[in-house]
Each structure stands twice: as C-alpha cells, then as structure tokens.
Amino acid sequence: MAMWQTKEAMTDLLCEMVRIPSISGSQAEKDFPELIIKKLSEMDYFLQHPDDLQQLFAEDGRSLVSAFVRAPEPTAKTVILFSHFDVVDIKDFGKWQDSAFEVKALTQQFYREMDRLPQSVREDLASGHWLFGRGSMDMKSGLAVHLSLLEMASQGTFSGNLLFISVPDEEANSVGMRAAVPHLLQLKNKYNLDYRVALNSEPMFSLYPGDDHHYIYTGSIGKIMPGFLCCGKETHVGEPFSGLNSNLMASLVTAEIELNTDLCDQDEGKPAPPPTNLIQKGLKSGYSVQTPHHSVTLFNLFLLERSIAELSELLLRKATSAARKIEALYHDEAEKYAKRTGSSASHQTVRVQTFDQLIHEAERSLGKEKVAQMIDAWINQYRSMDDRGLSILIVDQLAAYCNTLAPMIILFYAPPFYPAVQSHHHQRIQATVKKIQDHAQNVYRTKLIEQHYFSGISDLSYIGVPANRSSMDQLRGNMPLWNHGYSIPFTEIEALSVPVLNLGPVGRDPHQWTERLDVDFAFGPLKELLIDGIHELFKD
Incomplete structure (x- = not known):
C-alpha cells in the first residue's frame, strides 16, 4: 500500500x-x-x-x-x-x-x-x-x-x-x-x-x-568567512595617544569590507551578494580603564569563480587600505591634540599579515612543537565554544605571544567553508x-x-564539481581549526565530483x-x- x-x-x-x-x-x-x-x-x-x-x-x-x-x-x-x-x-x-x-x-x-x-x-x-x-x-x-x-x-x-x-x-x-x-x-x-x-x-x-x-x-554558491584580528596597543584612557584602540581598528576594517562591491565575485557578469559582517567585538574581558587592544571583525563572503588565493590577495589589499586609514586618522588627531597641548605628536604604523605568517612568527619564537601543544590545549580547554569563537581565540592567543609585532591586522578564515x-x-x-x-x-x-x-x-x-579547482593551501594555512576539529574531505570530493x-x-x-x-x-x-x-x- x-x-x-x-x-x-x-x-x-x-x-x-x-x-x-x-x-x-x-x-x-x-x-x-x-x-x-x-x-x-x-x-x-x-x-x-x-x-x-x-x-x-x-x-x-x-x-x-x-x-x-x-x-x-x-x-x-x-x-x-x-x-x-x-x-x-x-x-x-x-x-x-x-x-x-x-x-x-x-x-x-x-x-x-x-x-x-x-x-x-x-x-x-x-x-x-x-x-x-x-x-x-x-x-x-x-x-x-x-x-x-x-x-x-x-x-x-x-x-x-x-x-x-x-x-x-x-x-x-x-x-x-x-x-x-x-x-x-x-x-x-x-x-x-x-x-x-x-x-x-x-x-x-x-x-x-x-x-x-x-x-x-x-x-x-560558495561561502567563506574571513576574519580580521586587530591588535592595537593598550593604554590608560587618560592617555589615549599613547596606544591604539583596537575597536577603532576593527571599525575601519569593517567600513572597508562591509557591502564592498569590489569584493563581489561574478559569474558571466552576474555578481554574488556583497560581503556583510556577522561578528564585530572587542576581546577585552571585564571592565577597566585600559583601552581595548584586541578586537575582531568577521564576515560572510560568497564565492563563485574566484580562487582562495585571489580572494586572499584582495582581502589583504582591503586590510592594507584600512591600515593606512587608521594611521592617517591617528596622525591627524594626534597632530591636532599636540598643537592644543603644546606637546609632540606620536605616530603609529599598522602592519598587515595572515594567520599563516603569524603562526610562523610564533614558531620562530616558541618552537613548532610548543605552538602545536598550545593550540591543542586551548581547543581542549574551550571545546564548548563554537568554531567561530574557537578560531578567534586561537588567533587572539597567538597574537598575544607576538605582541611586539603590534599594531597589526591579521587575516584568518573561520569555519564553515563551502566550495x-x-x-x-x-x-x-x-x-x-x-x-x-x-x-x-x-x-x-x-x-x-x-x-x-x-x-x-x-x-x-x-x-559537486568545483567551480575553481585551484589549490586550497591558502585556506588550510589560514584556518586556525584546520585539522584541529574541522576539515573537509577534499580528496574524496574530488574523487566524486x-x-x-x-x-x-x-x-x-x-x-x-x-x-x-x-x-x-x-x-x-x-x-x-x-x-x-x-x-x-x-x-x-
């Protein structure tokens, strides 16, 4: 029946x-x-x-x-x-x-x-x-x-x-x-x-x-989640020009990326929807009169024909543009304040790099085995976090060990990824x-x-058959959770196609x-x- x-x-x-x-x-x-x-x-x-x-x-x-x-x-x-x-x-x-x-x-x-x-x-x-x-x-x-x-x-x-x-x-x-x-x-x-x-x-x-x-x-459609960890310099709120507020940095990065049609991928002239922000927050825990010095901003971004390598290059260019705007804003306001107080203005230079570059910096300083042990320990300690939160935590903690590089903007990718x-x-x-x-x-x-x-x-x-079969090395290298609780069976997917x-x-x-x-x-x-x-x- x-x-x-x-x-x-x-x-x-x-x-x-x-x-x-x-x-x-x-x-x-x-x-x-x-x-x-x-x-x-x-x-x-x-x-x-x-x-x-x-x-x-x-x-x-x-x-x-x-x-x-x-x-x-x-x-x-x-x-x-x-x-x-x-x-x-x-x-x-x-x-x-x-x-x-x-x-x-x-x-x-x-x-x-x-x-x-x-x-x-x-x-x-x-x-x-x-x-x-x-x-x-x-x-x-x-x-x-x-x-x-x-x-x-x-x-x-x-x-x-x-x-x-x-x-x-x-x-x-x-x-x-x-x-x-x-x-x-x-x-x-x-x-x-x-x-x-x-x-x-x-x-x-x-x-x-x-x-x-x-x-x-x-x-x-494909989907990727690029994040930018913004590392500033901490200071007392009474001396804001002695540091660099990471919330300001994240705001300018978001302004550079949000709804930016330059980042719309295309299929035969038809654009995908533009990127939009899903998470933006300071990572300071609790209240104090110390300025925030680590903040993050995370986006949804659609993919059609573009490779991860091409996308990473575009995102780094946008982050670099945001870095120059951060420097200019800081410089202009510091100059104005210096004239009014009769003091000398300080300047900030913001570097831009990838998570892959950050982890290599940490390995040079601490050793490869030590860094791997630290990441495993963080994952075990904070396993109740979702994949986005855990990704942010790993980048944040490694950036703290490399604080001499700050101020800096670090590009990383968080799960999930959809080709x-x-x-x-x-x-x-x-x-x-x-x-x-x-x-x-x-x-x-x-x-x-x-x-x-x-x-x-x-x-x-x-x-399915990937729209772009280029290497996923840029994804693997810049995704903190890759092979740490998150992976995609690319070999099997390729075999199926x-x-x-x-x-x-x-x-x-x-x-x-x-x-x-x-x-x-x-x-x-x-x-x-x-x-x-x-x-x-x-x-x-």
Whole structure:
C-alpha cells in the first residue's frame, strides 16, 4: 500500500516531520533520523533489503540516513537525493513560538490574526494553499518529496537506482554532509555506481524583494568567512595617544569590507551578494580603564569563480587600505591634540599579515612543537565554544605571544567553508534542465529560469564539481581549526565530483517567522517535474 503518493499523505508527513523541533545542535536533531529509519523500515523493499537502509554517525554523535533502492534490472546508474532535516531556531516567532512547529495550528492562528501580518503574508494566506511553520519550506517539504520518490523507486518506477541521503547540521557546519562524503565514495566503489547527479530540493530563493519567479539551479554558491584580528596597543584612557584602540581598528576594517562591491565575485557578469559582517567585538574581558587592544571583525563572503588565493590577495589589499586609514586618522588627531597641548605628536604604523605568517612568527619564537601543544590545549580547554569563537581565540592567543609585532591586522578564515560548485556546462544537466523547463511550461504554464548558482548555500558544495579547482593551501594555512576539529574531505570530493542540480518547492521568507510553503506546488507540479527529470537522467 502506498504511503506518500497523494498530496494529503505528503502534507501529513510534512506536518509530522516539522513537529520534531530538530534545531541544529539540539537533542531533537539527534533524534530525528529515528523517525525516517522507522518509516522506511516498514517499506516492503527495506524489509527485503535491510542492509540498504543505514543510520551513519558523524564524529559528534549526530547521524544521517542512507537508503539505497536498486532498479528492477541491475544497473550502475544512480541518482542521489539530498536533503537536510535540521532547522534554525524559533526565537524570531515571538508570541507564536509555541506553535512554530505545528504547521496546521500556526496557519490557523495566522488566519485568525491576519490583520497583524505583513501584506505579502496576508495575500498568500488568502490564496488558501500556503502552510506556515519552521522547516515547512527549508527543507522538510523537499525531504517529504524525496521520501515519496524513494517509495516510487521501491515499486520499480525508475530504470536506475535512487540513493536517499538526509543529513543533520546543514544550517550550521555541515557535519552531516562532510560525514556523508566518504560513505558515498565507499558505495560508489563497492557497487561500481555511476552517480548521474546529486539532486537537492532546497526551496527556491528570491533574488530580490517581491521576486515571484521560479528557478532551477545548476550549481551552489560558495561561502567563506574571513576574519580580521586587530591588535592595537593598550593604554590608560587618560592617555589615549599613547596606544591604539583596537575597536577603532576593527571599525575601519569593517567600513572597508562591509557591502564592498569590489569584493563581489561574478559569474558571466552576474555578481554574488556583497560581503556583510556577522561578528564585530572587542576581546577585552571585564571592565577597566585600559583601552581595548584586541578586537575582531568577521564576515560572510560568497564565492563563485574566484580562487582562495585571489580572494586572499584582495582581502589583504582591503586590510592594507584600512591600515593606512587608521594611521592617517591617528596622525591627524594626534597632530591636532599636540598643537592644543603644546606637546609632540606620536605616530603609529599598522602592519598587515595572515594567520599563516603569524603562526610562523610564533614558531620562530616558541618552537613548532610548543605552538602545536598550545593550540591543542586551548581547543581542549574551550571545546564548548563554537568554531567561530574557537578560531578567534586561537588567533587572539597567538597574537598575544607576538605582541611586539603590534599594531597589526591579521587575516584568518573561520569555519564553515563551502566550495562553489557548478554543472551548467554539463551536457546531461543541460538536457535534463531543458526537459524539466519544457514540462513546466507546457503542462503547468510555469516558466523555470535556470540559475547557475543556488544562492541559499547548500551541502551540494561537498559533492559537486568545483567551480575553481585551484589549490586550497591558502585556506588550510589560514584556518586556525584546520585539522584541529574541522576539515573537509577534499580528496574524496574530488574523487566524486558529481554533477549537481537543485529543484525545490516555492516558499517565502526562509529563516523568518513568516516562513511558509506553497503546498499545492510542492506536492503537485514539483514532484512531477522531479519524476520527469529523474527519467531523463537515466537515459543513454
């Protein structure tokens, strides 16, 4: 008997999955795979082939689900269905937090309080085919569609194999996907599989406010997190020109980087969004009348075609520009103050360097073995910190041991890193996209526009063909946590290099309290388009 082959059944499945509050890092996220394993284990196919259904554990105890359904006739051709089951938190829901994971109850509450909602939300509510709730759009609806497709595969619908992979931690550090990569390579080698595509169903993302176009994506945008540790010189607040305030330094670095379109990567003339700040703070602990002398500023920056080496050169140029502005501001104000007090003005020179250069300075002073021991000790002592905080701490502590170099600005990279991947020139992907676009237009009067990169960031970055295959040495050397609790299996990713495709549901307001799903499209046209696309991928 079919479990998930009607809109009503898929909606019920969605509601059941959303009801589990699988926020990244929570116990519910750890528990969620048990629901999927339980449901899939009841299918006739997995009753007959229990070894093809697996729960695999990542290094931190969270787990992913792998379910392999073979075609009726033996074949190597395999489509991978990717999804994630973690969601972001619900603090933004305010008075509606208690209903954030109850899809139908929350939708009904919004109907009753429609006059308090934004106009665009009221319009969607009035249409009658939108459901609300955390994870309804991103991405438990895509997960529900994939489970429906897997059930179809178990009944012999497709001429090739389907491999279902659903992971935790996509919204944070992609621990689940990084653990999945070796598993995918192992299956490929064990069964000599031909991975035709890595197919994700992340929801469509608007390119601008009010965008109501529909998209299909042949790649996934890259993401990197450059940080700048600003080391000034401490002084008493009564003698500010005897030192250099690191908060001033960080402010000018942020002003140099924030929304700077010079740093927008491009794909065929189309720019990625500009960098924006995620963390800026002084690192002084507690109150005193000593000025801050260590501060940090950390950014989100998107990658398309640019290499890490090219990016590092650009960032160092921007940091150098900020350094000259810091020096000029300090000089000008010191000169003015000196004239008013009859004193002589002091000057500051700010050096700019990378974390790789900093660690070599520390090793020259303390020895390589000693520096390695110190870093291991800090990681063990502060293991409760997240990866960003721990990265900042390591740079900060090493800079303190090299304080004779101050004032200085140190460029480093913090996790997570997502390589940009693209498949828009791949012949099979081109044929599949055209097939899906024609179907959407002819049957549903829907125009699907191809975008080379999914802009919402996705785990496809860890399996697809890299947009830029240049060496990652600049990343490894300037990421404090590299091989200290964070790494990316680049060798396995290169060995896989699977073409990627993303076609998902229509939704609105990801990561907002008004997150919602067009349920009619998700469990109707979307599923049919994916079926058509999978058939096309198994041709030749």
